[in-house]
Amino acid sequence: MGNGTSLGKVRGLGSAHEGAHHWLLQRFTAIGNLVLSVWLVGSIIWLPDLDHGTVTKWLAQPVSATAMILLVISTFWHARLGLQVLIEDYVHNSGTKFATLAALNLAVIGGSAFAIFSVASLAFGGAA
Numbered sequence: 385m386g387n388g389t390s391l392g393k394v395r396g397l398g399s400a401h402e403g404a405h406h407w408l409l410q411r412f413t414a415i416g417n418l419v420l421s422v423w424l425v426g427s428i429i430w431l432p433d434l435d436h437g438t439v440t441k442w443l444a445q446p447v448s449a450t451a452m453i454l455l456v457i458s459t460f461w462h463a464r465l466g467l468q469v470l471i472e473d474y475v476h477n478s479g480t481k482f483a484t485l486a487a488l489n490l491a492v493i494g495g496s497a498f499a500i501f502s503v504a505s506l507a508f509g510g511a512a
Contacts, residue, residue: 406465413462420455440506449507453500460496464488 427448431438442448467488475481 406469410462410465410469413458413465416458417455417462420451420458423451424455443503443506444509446507449503452503456496456499456503460492460499464492 427442428434431442443452468485471481471484471488475484
């Protein structure tokens, strides 16, 4: 009997003691992705044309560059959280799990760093 109330079980966070935090981060990044994706689509629709010069000029604006970098961070973080759960649930060998999670982290860090560098390069005039 001594399991307590449902709220007590939720606050206990299960056996790993971090499930609720991971779940919340996944939801927060999903909301961020939704808001920033709507911003991106709306911004692209309002551009007069989609040639390189127009997009570069638009992305050189501080608000556009900042929002695009936030979208990159949120998207890669969301993907990492989701793929981490898949790996933890379906890869059972501890060595393979460790290697797969390490590869995932490297891919996410590398991909997001490249995307942020690309946005920054366009925002600062392509000097890099």
